[in-house]
Amino acid sequence: MDHDEAMRRAAAASTGQLLLKAARLLDETALSRLAALPGAPPVRPAHTRLFPHLDFTGVRATELAARLGVTKQAVAPLVADLVRWGVVEQVPDPTDRRALLVRFTPHGLEALRHGLSLLADLEGEVAADVGAERMAVFRDVLVAWIRRLTEPQRTQR
């Protein structure tokens, strides 16, 4: 039944599926390596998605929510966790007494750096397998995917 066989192979091996699988594995691995660290707080994927939008200057929770595409209520408990863990702190916005700015603490920056190094380790392992050049191509194509997927929706080419 080669018809069947062909379909099964196609289903298993589409590049898109590979992409999804790799990401899922990466998520699990990075998080489990993080969890294996002594004294590490129970960081969840929802927290890590916050990091690219944090800095030392301070960002409003509302702004974070907007950038993530979720409600401010969804962000609040995540920020609360990070505050409890000492990763970020909330300071009053000098320009608006309603607002609080979320910004890294020095300790949080250190933790971020460490978390990134875990990702970098993994990346290094893969790069060692495939070579720096191919890794660079990989990265470029990844950016192309993101660009294409981020573009204003058009369902047909």
Added chain:
Amino acid sequence: MDHDEAMRRAAAASTGQLLLKAARLLDETALSRLAALPGAPPVRPAHTRLFPHLDFTGVRATELAARLGVTKQAVAPLVADLVRWGVVEQVPDPTDRRALLVRFTPHGLEALRHGLSLLADLEGEVAADVGAERMAVFRDVLVAWIRRLTEPQRTQR
């Protein structure tokens, strides 16, 4: 504050983060394109993860669960959905009267083919941007990531 700036950039641009982001976008896009189809059943990511392990020959639910790394109870409702939608059917295993084999219906195969073509469209769009060669490299590196991440755990190189 270039220290800050550097960290922010680093957090936003690590290849691992890009990989995760691309996968998340791909997931959303593919599923939303699927949902936009008239009369399409409400397929969820959990269902799509089943497909690579289905065929015309038939697989046991237990086997599916084992391959996905979850319990058989987790698989059961997913299979039930697919049966309800006419995508797969369950037939008695001739070699074991306890067991049921889950296998594609012709309609299900058609649906799978269509779903894959949605993924293929996206892939084609990206390939058109970066070229077939670089796309092939991308795929190879993806496989390298998966191989590395699937390997028996070793926390240090």
Added chain:
DNA sequence: CCAGATGGTCAAGCAGCATTGACCATCGCA
């Protein structure tokens, strides 16, 4: 032949991540 392993189902429950709705304080502008 029967004891333990295995395939499958039902039931209850939980964690993670998000939602809507209501509310208060403050802001900014006509």
Added chain:
DNA sequence: TGCGATGGTCAATGCTGCTTGACCATCTGG
């Protein structure tokens, strides 16, 4: 000045994707 928009919080709720536990039918090997 005062009214609508905005930043933030609390509370309730919902969905998804899984889990554990208990149970029955059937299989398999000593």
